[in-house]
Amino acid sequence: MSQDRTSKFARAAENFLGKHPAQLTERERTIIEQAISRRTLSRDPAAEFNERLTLGQKLADNVATFGGSWGFIIGFGIVLVVWVLSNLLLASRAFDPYPFIFLNLMLSMLAAVQAPVIMMSQNRQAAKDRDVSAHDYEVNLKAEIEIMALHDKFDRLREEEIRQIVLKQQEQIERLTRLVENHLGAKPAGPESQ
Numbered sequence: 001m002s003q004d005r006t007s008k009f010a011r012a013a014e015n016f017l018g019k020h021p022a023q024l025t026e027r028e029r030t031i032i033e034q035a036i037s038r039r040t041l042s043r044d045p046a047a048e049f050n051e052r053l054t055l056g057q058k059l060a061d062n063v064a065t066f067g068g069s070w071g072f073i074i075g076f077g078i079v080l081v082v083w084v085l086s087n088l089l090l091a092s093r094a095f096d097p098y099p100f101i102f103l104n105l106m107l108s109m110l111a112a113v114q115a116p117v118i119m120m121s122q123n124r125q126a127a128k129d130r131d132v133s134a135h136d137y138e139v140n141l142k143a144e145i146e147i148m149a150l151h152d153k154f155d156r157l158r159e160e161e162i163r164q165i166v167l168k169q170q171e172q173i174e175r176l177t178r179l180v181e182n183h184l185g186a187k188p189a190g191p192e193s194q
Contacts, residue, residue, distance in 0.1 A: 008036050015152070016145045031138055035145045045135040049128045057124060064121035067114055 012032050013021045024032070034041055053061070066072050083103055087094040096102040 005036065009033065012036060012145070012149075016148050027134075027138060028141070031142045031145065035142055035149070041135075041139050041142050043135065045131040046128060049131055053124075057120070060117045060120045061124065063114070064118045067118060 009032060010021050012035065013019050013024055013028075016032070016035075017024065017028060019028070021029075031041070080103075083096070084100065087096050087100065088098065091097075
């Protein structure tokens with residue numbers, strides 16, 4: 001960084017975050033640099049996260065999405081009812097007679113496969129939420145810095161305006177004083193001087 005940018009950076013760190021530049025985290029450093037150079041922080045962290053997903057991760061998310069839907073619950077309920085009714089109606093020729101041992105085996109295998117897949121999807125969603133939250137923090141911090149900078153500019157403009165008003169008032173007082181002195185000096189001597 002140039003000397004001017006370095007001094008701006010140090011002033012911004014002190015003014016806006018109350019920290020010496022050496023005490024800043026990498027994220028705070030980046031935010032102050034972006035604020036000084038007037039660059040935006042806006043990005044879509046969810047889209048960036050989704051672009052990095054592998055085929056297996058996308059498949060796990062789709063399985064979790066379908067496994068947690070009403071379509072799956074209704075469809076699975078229909079399959080269970082058909083399975084049980086068909087085995088009860090076929091009685092002696094049933095492919096899985098009561099107590100439906102094969103059905104229990106299938107349900108256990110489905111649960112054994114589906115649970116870890118849903119957990120993987122939830123873990124990825126939690127990581128995605130952390131990315132989004134970190135980005136929100138960065139944007140909020142930069143917005144705070146920008147607002148504080150605007151307040152500083154407004155305060156400086158207001159101080160300059162007040163200084164100009166005071167100078168004009170002093171000029172007007174001086175003019176009035178001269179006018180009064182001229183007016184008093186030009187009066188003829190009255191009874192008080194006798």
